[in-house]
Amino acid sequence: MQEELSDLDELVIRCRGDAARTYIREAVACYKSSAFRASIVATWIAVLYDFLDKLRDLEMSGDAAAKAKLLEFESARASNNWKASLQFESTLLEVAETQFELLSPLEVIDLNRLEQDRNRCAHPSMSSSSEPYRATAELARSHIKNAVTYLLERAPVQGKAAFDRIMKDIQSDYFPRDCEKAVEFFRAGPLARARQPLVRNLVIALSKTILGEILKTAERARMFAALNAIIEMYRQQAEGILRDLLPKLVAAQSDERFYRVIFYVARVYGTWEFLGDAGQIKASNYIENASEKNAFKFLPYAIQVPQLKLLANKRLVEADADTLARVIKICKSGEYADLAIPIFEKAGSFRRAEALFEDLILPQAEYISAPQAKRVLETFCKNNQVAYAVRVPGLYLEFLQATNRLDSELKPHWKKIYDLMGKEESIAGSTLSAALKKRYEFK
Helix, strand or coil: CHHHHHHHHHHHHHCCCHHHHHHHHHHHHHHHCCCHHHHHHHHHHHHHHHHHHHHHHHHHCCCHHHHHHHHHHHHHHHCCCHHHHHHHHHCHHHHHHHCCCCCCHHHHHHHHHHHHHHHHHHCHHHCCCCCCCCCCHHHHHHHHHHHHHHHHCCCCCCHHHHHHHHHHHHHCCCCCCCHHHHHHHHHCCCCCCCCHHHHHHHHHHHHHHHHHCCCCHHHHHHHHHHHHHHHHHCHHHHHHHHHHHHHHHHHHCCCCCCHHHHHHHHHCCCCHHHHHHHHHHHHHHHHHHCCHHHHHHHHHHHCCCCCCHHHHHHHHHCCCHHHHHHHHHHHCCCCCHHHHHHHHHCCCCHHHHHHHHHHHHHHHCCCCCHHHHHHHHHHHHHCHHHHCCCCHHHHHHHHHHHCHHHHHHHHHHHHHHHHHHHHCCCCCCHHHHHHHHHHHCCC
């Protein structure tokens, strides 16, 4: 019994509007006093006040229909037109469902029962003239819970209006591009306590857009952030939707655009298992056999999917420098240094040496091992296209700063570079020489 009362107190806290919260608090107080008829009457009044609060919120956002409905209520109240007031109250649930999409048909059925029970409790004519209507504790508690869960705790926008508003937010340049911030954003809006149809429609729309449309990088990042945020907020619902949806979307994806499926399973957490057997087999075959042109697009993402990483790494061994550079940029680790260093060692021109170092070596410098770093330093001394490239000494200075954890092991190799720059005046390495002299006290 104590647990039930605690649950009811929590429902009071979850109400959004002050007026509705006041009446629900009164309904709970009546319930605790075993005044169950009064509890049901107060619950219905809370629904009425909450609907009015939602209309005011919608009016402030520019909803003309909400403004007209409020004028209807205020006009009836100001003129003391009780017939019009009763009409407003009797059509409240229908209007909330059909005109403003605040309620689903099933929710309206339960709240219609609340309205009927309220009439039985408040009007003697609705029950026997000799015996008053006797409401039960279970009935009163059920009505309080339904009122809060279906209406009072929710933002004033649901249904298509909420869907349109949320999609518009996601398309804004200012929508967050990471999941955590997107969750914070959604918790302040219509998704805070969304109905299942809204969650379903958003998951489907975002998935279809990501897989079916050509998106700019920033736009795609916002879409992924939004989808991951929705999954985090409503995991059970969203995973059920994806389990049914993804096999169909994957089956409909063309071979030419199948790399988008790889993007999707890499960026939407845990969705590999929802592809189904056919989708997983096709994804694996795609990684093995897709063209080099498409490999540039999908390999950086395929290696982020545990079930595809082995196949992706096999493709990466044969990939060109541009594809490898894209993988390194996205993955941010030293895992691919052994593939990158041999390419850099064979740089055939000044500009190529600069580009390879900047794209393949520097992004991994923070994670690179001592033997790998030694090879990078030896390349400076062995390949003139590296040593005499104008920007290379400056890039090696960045490498020096990023590998300071390896100072003692790399000192002899840095000494060779320092001596070479001292002998060859045409190497533009004065800044690097000064840094090495200061770091290692070279003479």
